[in-house]
Amino acid sequence: MAIRKKSVTRKNRAHSADSRKPAAKLLKSAVTLVVMLRPREGKQSLLEAELRALLIPTRREDGCMTYDLHRNADGASGLFLHEVWASREHHHLHTLTPHFLRWDARKDSLLASREVTFWSLLA
Numbered sequence: 001m002a003i004r005k006k007s008v009t010r011k012n013r014a015h016s017a018d019s020r021k022p023a024a025k026l027l028k029s030a031v032t033l034v035v036m037l038r039p040r041e042g043k044q045s046l047l048e049a050e051l052r053a054l055l056i057p058t059r060r061e062d063g064c065m066t067y068d069l070h071r072n073a074d075g076a077s078g079l080f081l082h083e084v085w086a087s088r089e090h091h092h093l094h095t096l097t098p099h100f101l102r103w104d105a106r107k108d109s110l111l112a113s114r115e116v117t118f119w120s121l122l123a
Helices: 010-018 044-059 088-094 098-110
Strands: 031-039 064-071 079-085 111-119
Touching: 031 044, 031 088, 044 064, 044 079, 044 098, 079 088, 098 111
Parallel strands: none
Antiparallel strands: 031 079, 031 111, 064 079
C-alpha cells in the first residue's frame, strides 16, 4: 500500500514559516552592525583579504554572535559585513583588539567609502 504525502497548501506553508523559531534568541542588549564597504579602484582583492583576516579572531571574541563577510552577488565591487554583538560594550572591546587596530590602520588606503549602521532587534 502506497503512503500518500499530505499536500502542503499555501496557507499551511505560510503558517509554518511564520511559526519557525530563530536559531538563537538575541538578548535585548544585542546590537547588529551593517557595514557597507566600497573599495578604492583596484583594491577589491586587497580589501577582501584584509577583511577575511578579521574573521577567525573576531568570531572567537567574547560577545561576538555573528561576524559574516558578504560579496556583492551582482558582481559589482563592494563588500558587506553583518555583525551581531551581545552588547554595544562587546563591540567597543572589539575595536580595541590587535586585529581590529591593524585593520583600522590600513582601511583608509583600501576604502573609497564605508557606511556603518547600528541596529537593535524589534521582534
